Amino acid sequence: MYPENLKYTKEHEWVDLETKKIGITQYAQEALGDVVFVELPEVGTHLEVGDSIGVVESVKAVSDIYAPVSGKVIAVNEELLDNPELINQDTYGKGWILQMEITEGEEDLLDAQGYQKIIEEE
């Protein structure tokens, strides 16, 4: 459920340090339920760790997404605008949210085990 090759935050985001893609975790998408709306940042935006970078909304809930690392947004997944349910269907694949050029913050990310622990505590 929490692939070993990804890094995680306690805000339930995943970061792929190879592709530099970012999304929300399986835990987060299950907690949200059917995702029906996604708001994405603009390409080129500079972000600091913790900045609000977008919103994922399900039928019942609104959830902010925060930058897990610092850097520049180099791409956003525009497919989510018409098909937000990709986040539910393929959260680590077609459900990616944005891609960043990472300048800082990598070392603070959790590995799969560390993230798993956080979930068990919730």
Place this chain on the structure above:
Amino acid sequence: MTEVKRTPLYEEHVKLGGKIVEFGGFEMPVQYKGIIEEHNTVREQAGLFDVSHMGEFEIKGKDAKKFIQKLITNDVEKIEPGKIIYSPMCYENGGTVDDLLVYCFTWEHFWLVVNASNIEKDWQWVQEQKSDEDVELANISGKTAQLALQGPKAQEILQSLTSIDLGEIKYYRFQEELVAGCQSVVSRTGYTGEDGFEIYLNANEVVFLWKELLTQGQSQGIAPIGLGARDTLRFEAGLPLYGHELGSKITPLEAGLGMFVDLKSDNDFIGKSALLKQKEEGLKRKKIGLEMLERGIPREGYVVYKDEQEIGYVTSGSFCPSLGKNLANALINIAQAQIGNTLAVSIRNRPCQAVIVKTPFYKREV
């Protein structure tokens, strides 16, 4: 706060994978498989809801009808044995205590069916209004369970469990009958915009009937439905929800429920003079339907603007699965309430264009 309650079906909800949340003082399933899938099941096949958290008050006695007329804004003369009416119940100042269904068993025997979150408040209110009327009041909420079977296949499924011809039960009528051997009150009513029934029965038999219905309805595609889809279904169908479109500071006239407020006949009821005055002076605000023109989901509490002037707020808002649109109910200044008017809903501090549209948003094809 009082402790959180559970309906007799709690264990069944958990077994079926229901995600449990607190609603109206009860631990209830918000969804089993997913709100959108459940929503569509009700529109296309049939859905079974545990609504045992709703409250039921029994009113008996010679003056029962007279007493109920004092409580509700609708005209009790519209009712007769076997019939149901919907009505707001108001405070003296016209604000709304609750909205409810009145079931007339005989001229001396009625039920009021009230919202779960209001049971205690309503029960106190109803008792306080009794003066010299010859009536007996009983809060039978705890021993009475309720299931709602809703959707185009509802009748076919329920028919397989009862010998009475359900075709004879018209809209807003009910019969007392055996369903799968359980003594039940069956009404053609609901909160989804679809055809369907609400079934009241003894709380200790509801687990049995719930399982029977799920088994019997399998080939018709029945599924258990949580409160999440119950809300999107009622919202699309234009049905108000207390605490959103109605409240102690919102009158039924403002909520667009004037057809359930009898200001014409000689009937007197609590709140009548306040509501008459509000009507004579003219409403200052009104509930309208909004469709988003820009991307964004309007949510409860979001502020509505016209030309940068704040004119009201969203009472309910959602993505609507059957319509594929983001829609809202809003309570706004009446001067801006005409259909076609373009307004802005503030979503995360950004004004997003929306247009006033006709309600209900969804109407089933008959």
